[in-house]
Amino acid sequence: MDREPSNAVIAEALEELGNLYELDGAIVHRVLAYRKAARAVREAPVSVAALAREGRATEVPGIGKTLQEKILALAQTGTIPAAEKLRAKFPPTLIEVTRLPGLGPKRARLLYSELGIDSLQALREAALAQRLRTVHGFSEKFEQGVLAALQEGVGERPAPRLLLPRAIDIGQALIDGLRQQAGEHTRVELAGSARRMVDSVKDIDLVASGPNPLQISSSLTKLDLIESVSSVSATGARGRIHSGLPVDLRVATPEQFGNLLQHFTGSQAHNAALREAAVRRGLHVSEHGILDDATGTVQTCASEQQVYERLDLAYIPPELREDRGELQAAAADGKGLPTLICEGDIKGDLHCHTVASDGRNTIEEMALAARARGYEYLAITDHSASHGFGNHVSAATLREQIERVADVNERVEGIRLLAGSEVNILPDGTLDYDDELLAALDWVIASVHTAFSMSEQAMTARVIAAIEHPLVDAIGHPTGRLIERRAPYSLDLEAIFAAAARTQTMIEINANPDRRDLSDVHARSAVKAGARIVINSDAHRTETLGLMRWGVATARRAWLRAADVANTQPWERFAKLRKHYRG
DNA sequence: GCCGTTTTCGGCCCGACTGTTTTCAGTCG
Numbered sequence: 001m002d003r004e005p006s007n008a009v010i011a012e013a014l015e016e017l018g019n020l021y022e023l024d025g026a027i028v029h030r031v032l033a034y035r036k037a038a039r040a041v042r043e044a045p046v047s048v049a050a051l052a053r054e055g056r057a058t059e060v061p062g063i064g065k066t067l068q069e070k071i072l073a074l075a076q077t078g079t080i081p082a083a084e085k086l087r088a089k090f091p092p093t094l095i096e097v098t099r100l101p102g103l104g105p106k107r108a109r110l111l112y113s114e115l116g117i118d119s120l121q122a123l124r125e126a127a128l129a130q131r132l133r134t135v136h137g138f139s140e141k142f143e144q145g146v147l148a149a150l151q152e153g154v155g156e157r158p159a160p161r162l163l164l165p166r167a168i169d170i171g172q173a174l175i176d177g178l179r180q181q182a183g184e185h186t187r188v189e190l191a192g193s194a195r196r197m198v199d200s201v202k203d204i205d206l207v208a209s210g211p212n213p214l215q216i217s218s219s220l221t222k223l224d225l226i227e228s229v230s231s232v233s234a235t236g237a238r239g240r241i242h243s244g245l246p247v248d249l250r251v252a253t254p255e256q257f258g259n260l261l262q263h264f265t266g267s268q269a270h271n272a273a274l275r276e277a278a279v280r281r282g283l284h285v286s287e288h289g290i291l292d293d294a295t296g297t298v299q300t301c302a303s304e305q306q307v308y309e310r311l312d313l314a315y316i317p318p319e320l321r322e323d324r325g326e327l328q329a330a331a332a333d334g335k336g337l338p339t340l341i342c343e344g345d346i347k348g349d350l351h352c353h354t355v356a357s358d359g360r361n362t363i364e365e366m367a368l369a370a371r372a373r374g375y376e377y378l379a380i381t382d383h384s385a386s387h388g389f390g391n392h393v394s395a396a397t398l399r400e401q402i403e404r405v406a407d408v409n410e411r412v413e414g415i416r417l418l419a420g421s422e423v424n425i426l427p428d429g430t431l432d433y434d435d436e437l438l439a440a441l442d443w444v445i446a447s448v449h450t451a452f453s454m455s456e457q458a459m460t461a462r463v464i465a466a467i468e469h470p471l472v473d474a475i476g477h478p479t480g481r482l483i484e485r486r487a488p489y490s491l492d493l494e495a496i497f498a499a500a501a502r503t504q505t506m507i508e509i510n511a512n513p514d515r516r517d518l519s520d521v522h523a524r525s526a527v528k529a530g531a532r533i534v535i536n537s538d539a540h541r542t543e544t545l546g547l548m549r550w551g552v553a554t555a556r557r558a559w560l561r562a563a564d565v566a567n568t569q570p571w572e573r574f575a576k577l578r579k580h581y582r583g
Numbered sequence: 584g585c586c587g588t589t590t591t592c593g594g595c596c597c598g599a600c601t602g603t604t605t606t607c608a609g610t611c612g
Binding site: 021026027028029030031032033034036037061062063064065066067101102103104105106107137139141142192203205231233235236238248250263264266268271272273274275276278279280281284285286287288 | 584585586588589594595596597598599600601602603608609610611612
């Protein structure tokens, strides 16, 4: 291979190999090992292919000698021999059959060997011909379920995922509805990945307790938001809202509420690791309580704090529960756990737009809104000369804008305005204003807005050129991703972070919930590499200054403390962190 | 396939739900 396979490519290959081994009937732990390794590779901050070439891929947790060799083969030949063999055995479309509910690898393989079903199409035909029911373990009801699922398009496309803000809104509406239906003494809380503040979710998980569990569960059926409910019992209910998004409600006694909330908040990886560590100490953790082998008694916990305390762990905030080292950090008296940044730590916003480009409000309106949020400073950063879409700001206009910002800064008390710009990084790495004009600004954030499909090498050189520019204070939305819509462009982030650390250029966490760019794992790597983070709303109107919360959520998931983020500093200190600062 | 307060083999989190299951395997989260 002339080009190193990216971590994403390696992760995909391991994922596929795990799936193939699963179809082949491998023991579940081997399959899980592949999935765990795939995740570790995907999240690794360094090139795993490069590590493998040096024989060091085993440094990645979850990768041993075997996978080191397989990754090396992938890097050197572009393929893994074991995967080639298995692909010959199982048609590539067989895996899509397992995406249907109730059809896992075992049952899919059975249908393949008995009826030759090797794709969704073949499955549909067999169901229509009523041939599925001829296989032992499959019924007429199953055939109908298959046809109904196929009718809905299940399996043809990945299940839609919802961005976090919408998920939290829906979760809150469901919580309010349940409280109203089930009565005053009902406790309902958001759990699952939304509570962990992930980028996007595939369902809404809720946890409840109260005097009458069955009544709480059946309350779900009465909510306007809910389209249908498939099962109701005293332990919970499953349903979906009108858009099809699944809702999972679990109900516990108040004494077990902490156990259930901890269990249902996940992540699965966190819980598995937590439980494995507990087992080594003779404790068995589940949503019902903690069983002590020594005494044979089960301890229930009304709060999550009690769950972690019983395991001699410091309380772990939900955002950190991803099995990314939080358990080890929580074990040593919690000394390894950071005090996470909060939204209240933010002292200013360094990226917003006004009517001068594509924003909806004036400088003054943005300033007043920022002041109302309690900020000490706000940078006005409209788009630059080559932005296009009728929203570009010419050099002459920017000079006028600088005056306008100065004028509003004079008139509006209680907040400091910075005249700035979100400057385009052109494909050759140059900026679209000249240095003289840039030097007249208080703050420059440079972003890529065009020519996304460059090679990794070219894109990296392009961004590093901007980082090395003495008048660039920060890099905006560094990877260009749009969550669930657009992949990040190819970029050697290790090199980017190293350059940022070397030049004291800040790296943005863009807080727009469509972006959250840098991502949590990347932001964590950036700080580890010595780069300084700035969290910005990228607001295009006064209301969206409030998007800051999603950027802070990403920072928390990245283990960041207030000290890691430049705009938690009061103005006097922040001012000196800018490259623009001279004396 | 990984990994070590069980350390180079023998384990590997835990439970709910579903179907056709009369004792459990498969699937899911």
